Amino acid sequence: MFQTQAPIISNQYPAWKYFLLIVMTVLGLTYALPNIFGDDPAVQISPAKSVQFDASTQQKVTEALTQAGIAPKSVQFENGQFLIRLNNSDDQLKTKSVVKDLIGRQGVVALNLAPATPDFLRALGGQPMYLGLDLRGGVHFLMDVDMEAAVEKSYQRYLDEIRALLRNEKVRYLGIAYENQELMIKFRDLDGLAQAQTLLSNQYGREFLLTENTATAAPNLSVKLQPAAIKEAQAYALKQNITTLRNRINELGVAEPVIQQQGDRRIVVQLPGVQDTARAKEILGATATLEFRLVEEKGDPYQAKKTGYAPNGSEIYQFRDGRPILLQRRIIISGDNVINAQSGIDPQSGSPEVSITLDGVGGRKMMSVTKENIGNRMAVVFIENRTETTEVNGEKVKKRISTQDVINAATIRGQFSTRFQITGLDNPQEAQDLALLLRAGALAAPMEIVEERTIGPSLGKDNIEQGFMSVVVGFILVLILMAWRYKTFGLIANLALTLNLVLIFAVLSLLQATLTMPGIAGIVLTVGMAVDANVLIFERIREELKVSSIQSAIYAGYEKAFVTIADANITTLLAAIVLFSFGTGPIKGFAITLSIGIITSMFTAILGTRAIVNLLYGNKPVQKLSI
Amino acid sequence: MEAQVTNTNTAAEQPVKQINFMKHRGLAVILSAVMVIASIVGLVYKGLNFGIDFTGGTIIELAYDKPANIETIRNTLRGNGFDDAVVQNFGSVEDVLIRIAPREGVNAATVSNHLMDVLKAQDSGFEMRRVEFVGPQVGDELTEDGALAVIYALLGILIYVALRFEFRFSVGSVVALIHDVVITLGVFAWTQAQFDLTVLAAILAVIGYSLNDTIVVFDRVRENFRTVREGSPVEVTNLAINQMLSRTIMTSLTTLIVLIALFFLGGEIIHNFAMALIVGIFVGTYSSTYVASAIALAMGVSKEDLMKPPKDSAGKEEREAELTRAFLEEEARREAREAAREAAKAAKQAK
Numbered sequence: 001m002f003q004t005q006a007p008i009i010s011n012q013y014p015a016w017k018y019f020l021l022i023v024m025t026v027l028g029l030t031y032a033l034p035n036i037f038g039d040d041p042a043v044q045i046s047p048a049k050s051v052q053f054d055a056s057t058q059q060k061v062t063e064a065l066t067q068a069g070i071a072p073k074s075v076q077f078e079n080g081q082f083l084i085r086l087n088n089s090d091d092q093l094k095t096k097s098v099v100k101d102l103i104g105r106q107g108v109v110a111l112n113l114a115p116a117t118p119d120f121l122r123a124l125g126g127q128p129m130y131l132g133l134d135l136r137g138g139v140h141f142l143m144d145v146d147m148e149a150a151v152e153k154s155y156q157r158y159l160d161e162i163r164a165l166l167r168n169e170k171v172r173y174l175g176i177a178y179e180n181q182e183l184m185i186k187f188r189d190l191d192g193l194a195q196a197q198t199l200l201s202n203q204y205g206r207e208f209l210l211t212e213n214t215a216t217a218a219p220n221l222s223v224k225l226q227p228a229a230i231k232e233a234q235a236y237a238l239k240q241n242i243t244t245l246r247n248r249i250n251e252l253g254v255a256e257p258v259i260q261q262q263g264d265r266r267i268v269v270q271l272p273g274v275q276d277t278a279r280a281k282e283i284l285g286a287t288a289t290l291e292f293r294l295v296e297e298k299g300d301p302y303q304a305k306k307t308g309y310a311p312n313g314s315e316i317y318q319f320r321d322g323r324p325i326l327l328q329r330r331i332i333i334s335g336d337n338v339i340n341a342q343s344g345i346d347p348q349s350g351s352p353e354v355s356i357t358l359d360g361v362g363g364r365k366m367m368s369v370t371k372e373n374i375g376n377r378m379a380v381v382f383i384e385n386r387t388e389t390t391e392v393n394g395e396k397v398k399k400r401i402s403t404q405d406v407i408n409a410a411t412i413r414g415q416f417s418t419r420f421q422i423t424g425l426d427n428p429q430e431a432q433d434l435a436l437l438l439r440a441g442a443l444a445a446p447m448e449i450v451e452e453r454t455i456g457p458s459l460g461k462d463n464i465e466q467g468f469m470s471v472v473v474g475f476i477l478v479l480i481l482m483a484w485r486y487k488t489f490g491l492i493a494n495l496a497l498t499l500n501l502v503l504i505f506a507v508l509s510l511l512q513a514t515l516t517m518p519g520i521a522g523i524v525l526t527v528g529m530a531v532d533a534n535v536l537i538f539e540r541i542r543e544e545l546k547v548s549s550i551q552s553a554i555y556a557g558y559e560k561a562f563v564t565i566a567d568a569n570i571t572t573l574l575a576a577i578v579l580f581s582f583g584t585g586p587i588k589g590f591a592i593t594l595s596i597g598i599i600t601s602m603f604t605a606i607l608g609t610r611a612i613v614n615l616l617y618g619n620k621p622v623q624k625l626s627i
Numbered sequence: 628m629e630a631q632v633t634n635t636n637t638a639a640e641q642p643v644k645q646i647n648f649m650k651h652r653g654l655a656v657i658l659s660a661v662m663v664i665a666s667i668v669g670l671v672y673k674g675l676n677f678g679i680d681f682t683g684g685t686i687i688e689l690a691y692d693k694p695a696n697i698e699t700i701r702n703t704l705r706g707n708g709f710d711d712a713v714v715q716n717f718g719s720v721e722d723v724l725i726r727i728a729p730r731e732g733v734n735a736a737t738v739s740n741h742l743m744d745v746l747k748a749q750d751s752g753f754e755m756r757r758v759e760f761v762g763p764q765v766g767d768e769l770t771e772d773g774a775l776a777v778i779y780a781l782l783g784i785l786i787y788v789a790l791r792f793e794f795r796f797s798v799g800s801v802v803a804l805i806h807d808v809v810i811t812l813g814v815f816a817w818t819q820a821q822f823d824l825t826v827l828a829a830i831l832a833v834i835g836y837s838l839n840d841t842i843v844v845f846d847r848v849r850e851n852f853r854t855v856r857e858g859s860p861v862e863v864t865n866l867a868i869n870q871m872l873s874r875t876i877m878t879s880l881t882t883l884i885v886l887i888a889l890f891f892l893g894g895e896i897i898h899n900f901a902m903a904l905i906v907g908i909f910v911g912t913y914s915s916t917y918v919a920s921a922i923a924l925a926m927g928v929s930k931e932d933l934m935k936p937p938k939d940s941a942g943k944e945e946r947e948a949e950l951t952r953a954f955l956e957e958e959a960r961r962e963a964r965e966a967a968r969e970a971a972k973a974a975k976q977a978k
Contacts, residue, residue: 134896142765277758278740450762452739458690459756466894473892474885481881518825521900524889525832528882532839532874535881539874547956564846568839571787575780575835579828582776584769590828594835 011554011618013611021611024603025499031506034117034126040073041092042114044255045082045099047107053080060102068098085114106320111273112255129508132516132589133453135467137460138272139280142451143245145265150237150445151181151230157339158204159183160360161418162223165203171195174218183223193219234264237444242267244443248284262584267447277454284449290335294369295377295409296326317381317406325406327379332369337362343431346423352431353423363418371415379409380422467520475501475527482531486538488626492612493534496604500530503600504593513596516589526597532568533605537561538627550622558610565602573598645960646872648916649865649924655917659806662910666813673816678823681770683729683763685739688756689746694720695753700746707745718895722756729763773827777808780834792845799923800841803914807837810910811903825900833907836882840915844871848920852930857955860929864920879912 045061047053058077065072065084072095073085084099086092092111100109113136115128133140155178162183166173173196174186187193197210200223207229211222225233242259245267249257258270274280296314305324310316314326340357358366370378383404410422455463479497482490504523508515541557548556576598579591617625679686689695697714700723704712709727717724727738739758746753781801788797811833815822847867855863883905890901 144762144764278743281740448762449760450765452758452760454739454755454758456754456756458754459688463894463896466892467897470885470889470892470897474888477884477888478881481877481884485877517894517896518828518900521825521828521889521893521897522832524885524893525836525882525904528885529836529839529878531881532843532878535874535877536843539871539877543870560850564843567791567846568842571784571838571842572835574783574787575831575838578776578780578783579831582772582779583828584772586824587776587828587831590825590832594832 011551011614013614013618017607018611021608024503028499028503028506030121030124031126031510032502034115034121034128034509035505037116037118037128039113039128040085040087040116041089042086042112043082043084043092043095043099044110044112044114045084045103045107046110047080053077053082053107058082061099064098064102065095068094070095070098083112083114085116108250108253110253110255113273125510127509127512129505129515130512131464132514132519133270133272133460134455134517134586135460135464135515136272137455137457138270139274139277140451140453141269141271141280141284141449142262143241143267143269143284143447144450145238145241145267146446146448147234147237147265150234151225152178153237153445154225154230154233155181155183157359158207158223158225162200164360164363164418165199166196169195169199171199181224185221185223186218187220188218190214190219193221196221238265238267240444241447245269245284266450273457277452281449290338291381291383292332292334292366293327293330293379293381294332294373295379296328297376299326301326317379317404319406325379325409327381327406332378333358333362333365337365341435343428343435345428346421349423351423352428353421354431354435355419355421358418358420360418366420367415367417370412370420373412374414375411377409377411379406381405382407463517467517471520471524471527474524478527478531482534486534486627488616489534489538489541489609489613492609492616493531493538493605495612496534496608497527497530499608500597500601500604501527503604504596507596507600508593511592513592514589515593516586518586519589519593522590522593523597526594526601529572530597530601530605533561533565533601534609536564537605537609541625542627545625545627550617550625553625554613554617558606562606565606569598569602645869645964647865648868649861649920652917652921652924655921659914659918662810662813663806666809666816669813669816670809673819675812675816675822676819677766678821678826679726679759679761679766680824681766681822683761683766685725685727685729685742685758685760687725687727687739687742687758688717689723689725689753690756691721691723691750691753693752695723697723699749700725703745703749704742707741709742709745712742723753729761729766769824776831777834780831781805784834784838788842788845792849793928795926795928796845796849796919796923798926799919799921800838800845802922803841803919804834804837806914806918807833807907807910811907814906815899815903820899820902823899825897826903829900829903829907832904833911836904836908837911837915840875840878840911841919843874844868844915844920845923847871848923860924863930864924868916868920875912875916879908882908 045053055077058075061082061084062075065075070091071087072091073087076083076085084095086095096109096111103109117126117128159176159178162185163176166176166185172188172192174188176183176185178184185196187196193212193214197212200208200210200221207226209224209226211224213220213222238261242261246257246259249259249269249271254271254274256272258268260268262268269284271280296311299311299314301316301324304310304316304326308316310326313330314328317325317327319325337358338356339359342355344353344355345351346353381404383402408422413423475497479494482493482497484490486493501523504526508519537557540561541553544553544556544560547553573595576591576595579587580595583591695716697716701712701714704710704714704725711728713726715724716722725742727742730738739760743755743758781804784804785797785801788800808830811830814820815826820826844867847870848864851858851863851867852860855866858866886901886905886908889897890905893901
């Protein structure tokens, strides 16, 4: 920096500061730019689980569109997904129905608004700001997971396991029951109790807290879950419910849905652009389950599909891709018996596999069936029930729809019971999907919608317009006021203010932070408050002008105001950070824009204006300042 | 304000305004006390008109394609089990807002669906603008989180200001912030404007803004204590407020301008947010001048407390000298003015 004792203060900036400012301006403009281009109505097609799209699908889609007389703006094929951009929303709806007929259940077709950002900006990672639901319409649900039920369900599973274990190890007991957050095992004698206690502490040492009670006539053992195990059960329930919701929402065909954990028992679901909330609620509440069935090896499934007749005792099913398969009518076990499913790699063959854990009842059934059917194939059927509302002759008709798909059929290689692996999967992705589906069947614990916010699309549009309008009007008024009060310096401040606004938009776009209505309010507030730093500096310069030369007044103005600006802004930033960490939804949105605004306004007000002032007046014999 | 404003024009000097703010601090204490008490009375007797964010319940906003018949809608709802529904116009005659209190034991999500079906059966000529449902427990949590957020923000500020300045300043600023929050809440209680999540955000923004103002004044007080050799704490504070006066007016003005734009143009949802901030900025600007400084002074902040050398010692002496000069000049001017006034008075009496 420069010498304070120097008799002449020259106000010059080192080159790197100008350079930094130019770089920031260019970056800011580049990343704020995508917001100008708006959105294209688009249709997004993503493949269903265990389906992959390729070039031939793309050809089919393009052909179907040409046939229907739709000229899309562009068809992009990226990451196995299609994005068809269209010229207007009429084409969008037409395209959706055309594609839906073509793709069927192999994919999810969703209406979308795709940013019309030019390619060169997109190549640089430029994206428009992510608009919150209040600005584009949509539904927000907050779901509360019943954690008591989750724990109870976990106890019920252990109850089955313990019963099977005691029986297998031939420990004599009178009964076992779940009551009031613990399992109570009653014994005939102390011997049985001691045996059971050793057995359980060996097997479940980490999960259980065992308390023996020998005072009563019938000695009993209380089994309680350790706090850590309870936490684990709850975390598992939450995770599983999120997975289930994600699968169900896939069915809705919503582009960019948000499904997130909030706190330790809540799930946030956001469905942008959804207007039919009744249908959304139906799907979220849909039930899905699994069945394990033996494959009927006698008989030709293709023949059966053609004629519609299945051999005796069997039924015709389909894989997701449409291949038929014959399955025995008898259900071995259903998804209710699946406790857990995890994908992994088979250590022996190195191929992907899915490990499944069944409860006691399921394990016993599985054991007897596999014993007799080694070498045969067993299929996993995914069943989903949902209610669909369709419009028939202007009236809404509710219809229960049940879809049943075979997701996997594998050869039984040996006898197994509660734990077994499904191998013969093509790739790790498929194993992951299967594990997910197995887990996704049912909810681990019941859920309740505790908060619902629906913003109609027209209100969203109004909000954007009004928000934009107030930013523009407020901004212009501030510019006028500053120019009137501080003349040339006011104009310099106005340049800084404009850059500040550009930088806020750029940072919001880059971070892809959600812009909400309160967020816009935060921007407006920042516009008003951002002048503060400049005002402090300019007032200080005016003050200094009375007692010192022009150059040293500029210098002292900036230097002295700096401490004040830093103190004032850091405290405000502190408040914004607190807001961000404790607030939810709108408050968070407000805190984000406010924090960004504080930081960018400090940068532009101090470094930005100083650079221009130095360029204009630095090292020059200035007679009078226009301030 | 009945503060004395005197302009003295000499050939060499520009017109200078010196307002003896601290002279009126007794009056300010009374004014603040009255406002705070009135606010507390309002909060206790009228209470805040909490929105569904806090109370739970359902809000439905509909836009009819012709002026809506509120009475018909009310009767339709009453006939279908929504006895407690509050139906009112919202913004224009076509827009209708329906509020339903939370109900125990009913699957909440179905309430809004049912209500929409009932209304559609009667007249389907409307468009759904928004539906908001909040369960009662969520509202309770929000109240708790909101209160916690305010408390943590105040604590953080207390600590920062104590570290950066001095403990008595930090008490002054936090008391000023509480003063601002209470009065803003009081205005919401008396006007019964709806208090929802965005208003809470606004209250926290008021804290940020008012603090900003307070810190700016304190900063100058601290600087003056270090550089001005003469003058009582009251005089030094007074000087700081005067030095900051044009800045305070200018910043408040620009902020108010944009908030007024937001108030009139931002739409119904942001209306109360803007109102809270407008009130907050008036109160906050006043409190950083009177409440924060007056409390720091009342607690006996003195020159010695702030004599620690500033962190940026570069050019300190030079600046001190400059400031001393500035202060002495201003003092001299003040004395000259008082002398002039005395002379005028004497002349008047002589007449």
